[in-house]
Amino acid sequence: MTFDVWLSDPVNWVYLAIGAAVLLCGVRVVTSQNVVHAALFLVGALAGSAALMLLLSAEFVAWTVVLVYIGAVIVLFLFGIMITRAPVVRDVGLDNKKARPVAAVVALATFAVLTYTSLLAFGNTEVARVGDPTPTETLAEGLLGRFVLPFEVVGFILLAALIGGITLARRDLSPAEEEERGAV
Amino acid sequence: MIVNQFLVVAAALFSLGVYGLLVRRNAVMVLLAVELMLNAVNLNLIAFESVLRTPEALGQIFAIFVITVAAAEVGIGLAIILLIFRNRRSANVDDFNLMKL
Numbered sequence: 001m002t003f004d005v006w007l008s009d010p011v012n013w014v015y016l017a018i019g020a021a022v023l024l025c026g027v028r029v030v031t032s033q034n035v036v037h038a039a040l041f042l043v044g045a046l047a048g049s050a051a052l053m054l055l056l057s058a059e060f061v062a063w064t065v066v067l068v069y070i071g072a073v074i075v076l077f078l079f080g081i082m083i084t085r086a087p088v089v090r091d092v093g094l095d096n097k098k099a100r101p102v103a104a105v106v107a108l109a110t111f112a113v114l115t116y117t118s119l120l121a122f123g124n125t126e127v128a129r130v131g132d133p134t135p136t137e138t139l140a141e142g143l144l145g146r147f148v149l150p151f152e153v154v155g156f157i158l159l160a161a162l163i164g165g166i167t168l169a170r171r172d173l174s175p176a177e178e179e180e181r182g183a184v
Numbered sequence: 185m186i187v188n189q190f191l192v193v194a195a196a197l198f199s200l201g202v203y204g205l206l207v208r209r210n211a212v213m214v215l216l217a218v219e220l221m222l223n224a225v226n227l228n229l230i231a232f233e234s235v236l237r238t239p240e241a242l243g244q245i246f247a248i249f250v251i252t253v254a255a256a257e258v259g260i261g262l263a264i265i266l267l268i269f270r271n272r273r274s275a276n277v278d279d280f281n282l283m284k285l
Contacts, residue, residue, distance in 0.1 A: 022193060022197065023193065023196055023200075026196070029200070029216060029220060030207065035212065035213060046223060049197070049224075049227050053226075055185070056231055058234070061244050061251075064248060068252075068255055069251070073219065077219075077262070080215075080266070081212055083266060084266065084275040094208065095208060096278070099206050102206065103203045103206035107203035110198065110199045110202050111198075114191075115192055122186075122187050122188050122191065122235070124186050124188075125186060126235075127185050128235075139244055139245060142242070143248070150249060154252045157253060157256050158252060158255070161256035161260050164259075165262075166263075168263035168266070169267065
């Protein structure tokens with residue numbers, strides 16, 4: 001398939017716009033020197049990948065990403081940033097400057113290997129057309145049928161993470177305070 | 185649409201996550217880069233599902249599992265960072281050497 005043929009499909013224009021936005025936001029997530037900006041650019045990257053998932057006819061997963069990542073995880077991150085009082089203003093100490101060249105080489109090598117292998121393996125394989133979404137019923141039957149055991153395990157992991165998070169993050173009382181509590 | 189255009193975006197997001205993981209000093213920023221990588225994996229799973237079209241939508245089910253585990257990971261990770269911050273007054277990963285003698 002030549003590039004002209006590929007470009008004649010309007011869906012691919014949408015893809016190009018979303019893909020460029022995702023990559024731009026992704027670059028800013030790892031290069032921004034302002035921690036709050038980095039977290040907010042992550043919102044853009046996640047929203048863009050949710051849009052790509054919509055293009056790939058995975059509607060339920062796309063909206064799950066919006067709900068869980070953008071709705072909950074980012075709020076948690078902003079909480080973490082505020083509580084650890086990470087320098088909110090432009091700060092030169094946010095990156096380890098010595099690690100930059102090595103990190104760039106490793107990242108570029110990862111990208112080259114992944115892209116080369118996927119180009120080699122898939123070539124011009126087409127994906128399903130837009131407008132043929134996977135019904136949520138299929139996912140529900142899979143999750144509560146064949147995959148009911150992993151589903152329960154994941155639920156247990158969430159419960160363990162909840163209890164673990166509370167236990168780890170709550171402030172330990174000093175012996176004097178504990179005695180005071182005991183007396184009341 | 186061919187599948188490779190999505191795989192390339194996912195690979196780029198994953199590499200950006202690797203870069204952030206190696207470069208960032210603040211522990212919260214490191215977790216942010218890990219989120220980027222997990223999201224790239226999700227995008228891959230969805231793209232493969234769109235090619236294979238399994239009757240049970242296996243790729244999407246796995247993506248949902250990944251999202252759940254990622255949410256749990258962020259909760260625990262931030263709790264641990266908070267705990268270390270309280271004891272060390274720092275969120276810099278270079279300062280986290282509690283296991284050193």
